[in-house]
Amino acid sequence: MNRFFLRLQQFMHGRNGLDKFCGFLFIIYTIIVVLNFFFHSIYLLAAELLVAVYIVFRALSRNIFKRSKENQAYIKVERKVKAFLLRQKGRLRDIKTHRYIKCKNCKAQLRVKRIKGEHTVHCPKCQCNFKVKIH
Ligand SMILES: [Zn+2]
Incomplete structure (x- = not known):
């Protein structure tokens, strides 16, 4: 088992791996999977596959600079959305x-x-x- 992790570590060296944007994509993927469980749509299946392929592509990508830029852009948007939601929560409160x-x-x-x-x-x-x- 230890050898497996060593091999995996060697394989992932120089690759992007899982970042915050991948985590967000995984949430999207999970939502699509749950929706598809109820609706059995071929379009949802296609979307599910596309998101899964994109997650794997991002995790295995060697272009770390570009993936990091995408991740930074995602974090910027996430911060804005969180700030907006927090403002709305405050507005609702009072x-x-x-x-x-x-x-x-x-x-x-x-x-x-x-x-x-x-x-x-x-x-x-x-x-x-x-x-x-x-x-
Ligand atoms: Zn003013």
Whole structure:
């Protein structure tokens, strides 16, 4: 068994291996497999195969520079999506107590207390004041 891992290690030397993007692709693959379990579609089977081949291609690729660039691009998108979801979670949490508005000057997101009536809002980013009506 030890020899097997040594051989595997030698085989994987200089190859990309499994990275975060591969992990994401594996999740996609799993979702497609589960969907195909219920729908038995030839298109889902084709998608399943394509994703599996792409995962293997990425793991075995010797062009580490290019695979690393793809992984970095994926991580950048993942970070943006996570930040967006976190913002939405915060918005949902205080939906009863606060309102989110955009600054009329710089389009920054501002959180104001949900008090009915017309208020003057100060934007801390661009230092401008503007009126907003909360109902
Ligand atoms: Zn502003």
